[in-house]
Amino acid sequence: MDRLTEIVKKAETLAFDLHFTAARAWKQSGDHRVLVGYLPIYVPREIIHASNGLPVGIMGAGDRKQIIKGDAYYQSYICHLPRGIIEMALDDNLNDMDGFLFPAICDCIRNLSGMFKLSSKGKFQRYFDYPQNFDPAIGGIFYRQEMEKILADIRAINGQEANVEKLNHAIGLYNRNRELIEMIYSIRQEYPWRLSGLDTYYILRAGITIPVEEHNAMLEEVVDLIGEERGEPMDNIRVVITGSFCEQPPTGLIKSIEMAGCYIVDDDFMLGSRWIQGKINNTSKDPLEALCDAYLNQSTFSSAYYDVGNPKGKRLVELVKSRNADGVIFSAASFCDPALLDRPLMQKECDDSGIPHINFQYHENTGQFKVIKEQAGTFSDSIKLWV
């Protein structure tokens, strides 16, 4: 097996290990270590790292777990993600997590935080609110207070203080993490055949289950390996996928899109890991302020972020252009209000810029992809014909 295949295999195992074996092993191999589970989309993982914690992304059960109990907690018209998470919580998959963070993306996740509170799962269950005011003296202060609450939650468990030095160190590590991820996307932009979209997904998703240091080492290797020619270019179109930032598409869906003749040159599957664009100051005397600044000024576009003044449709169009993509696939979880309510506006921006697009809806455990494959194939053919 060649090295890249080996790495991808390992990444796939890590990404879909719903028992979080690697994270639990990390916790056991040191004192005062805590595991903090976080839901999509974004949390400032740096502050957890600096508190001797490991942030562990909980992206749902996907198609890797049969949902029986979770369905009894949710009506049919609610997306699939929270029922998978409830199933995991009831099945003890999450027992080693010390606490949980529920970022402010929608009312489902918000209310899920309350369900965790009602069932006292973990030592803390915190809804993490993003400010929607972007003035540093207003929203910035609010965001800082939100971060301080998390620091206090962890400190109450392990007594560890996240000082300036530890915070700056963590910021540096995550800066490198994002930089390496962007390097992979840049290489794939030019040579998408060197690493498939699905393999990229495994590699990124593995990163939210292991220490950032280990993930950085994995990414460095991947960057080296795909820096050299491998694979064969194909006559594929180039697409950007958007709308899949929370409940994750089943891997079969990603595979089907690729098999239908599309190179996925950008996507928002692992948006939280790519949320901050560019580097965060890691030499500041006040690293929390640096994190606030980054949130206020360097956030990517997202359904969780009030976009007045910087509309996400326009930013999507810019992304399509900068990635030199041929079209957009709007791919959102069924019943996902944030993604689906954004879609018409974003589609309109694409129409106004002459960018072709199609859309799909899925559940994380959808098993049939025939129709999706056909639609993506027709999309690809039509672009090849007309562009």
Added chain:
Amino acid sequence: MADLKDAIKEKSMNLQKEMLAKQFHDLSQANETGKKVVYTFVPGNLTELILSFDMLPVYPEINALQSGMRKKSADYIKDAEKMGFSEDVCTYVKCDIGMMLNGNIGPTGEKLPSPDLLLLSYTGCFTFMKWFENLERLYPGVPVAMLHTPYQEEGKIAQEQVDYMVKQLKEEVIPKMEQVSGKKFDPQRLSGMLENSARAEDLLVKVLESAKNVPTPIDAYFAGVYYIGPIFTAFRGTAEAVNYYHELWEEVQERMRRGLGPVTPEGELKEQKYRLVMEGPPNWTNFREFWKIFYDMGAVIVASSYTKVGGVYDLGFRHDPKEPLESLSRYCMGCYTNMNLPQRVGLLEKYVKEYKADGFLINSIKSCNSFSAGQLMIMREIEQRSGVPVGFLESDLVDPRYFSYANIKNRLESYFQMLEQRKIILRQEGVIA
């Protein structure tokens, strides 16, 4: 609010109808009278602040529910879906956008003016933010003021959250209102209005709590949304609102003196067999049919959570003229859907006990994750904590495709049978008379 044609009406019902008609008429005349118009939302509304600038508020949810009651929502929703809105998303948003696409004709048949200011305060529901991002594109160039209301994550309102909101009011909301209205902010005028608000709130709580009586003189859900609650939204802070609640309270006291039950569209409910607490919004497209299933079976709702989306005054909150901006902030954060789930369960449990309910029902709305996500767990908690039989219905706010009369009727009939049997057992055991 609800236009129940041919329904038997009390004086207060007619009064509220006149007030609402006048409000929509004023809105239709806004261009001529030069009044500025603010689009905003019901939960966490800043009605007094808007009125203190002599501007007129428009509440898109109210327009949507009115469209539902007037059987217009189905077409509006279809038009929004044609524009690309998914079948899966909140139908209030689609109904509102569809109404706009069809000329923005309000509930009284008069055209609603376009907004001069979009005031986005998205208390308790994330979809509000998406809704306004859409409105902002549909009304390009209209100023937008954003008021981010933090969630009661810890089950309480912290001082720093109040400070955050007050800063937003001072630096974002009020300056935009000054700019749009051309008037200077007048704190004294606002305080005067908040004094009226507090008076009306005292009276509203008395009316709502009258349902603790057996028999209850009011229905706290159907009537609650029909004529008890609506005046609050658009008129809170005015002398008319205080008068209205005086009138209503008089009426309710009179009913209590005479031992009368609640007024239904078909007259007084004579036999009150089941007292229920209701969680979740009602269905608007078939409001009267829905209500009728209850009163035909002798069921009355003694407390409901939906009537608390505009404020949970029965927990003690009052607008405070001495601290106007702080109290507006606390008001926004205190609304029902901004309470965390343990708080919501606690409140419902309290209602079941204090209002001597025989049962607890949930009307789960397809549109509304803010209410619906977690309701099945709420139901189990209430069942465990209070021991009363629980029931679960499903419908939608304004999308008639999701109201199945037969299904809801069947479910309710079985539920009432269950309540009946429980009563028989409790009687046999000597627990109740």
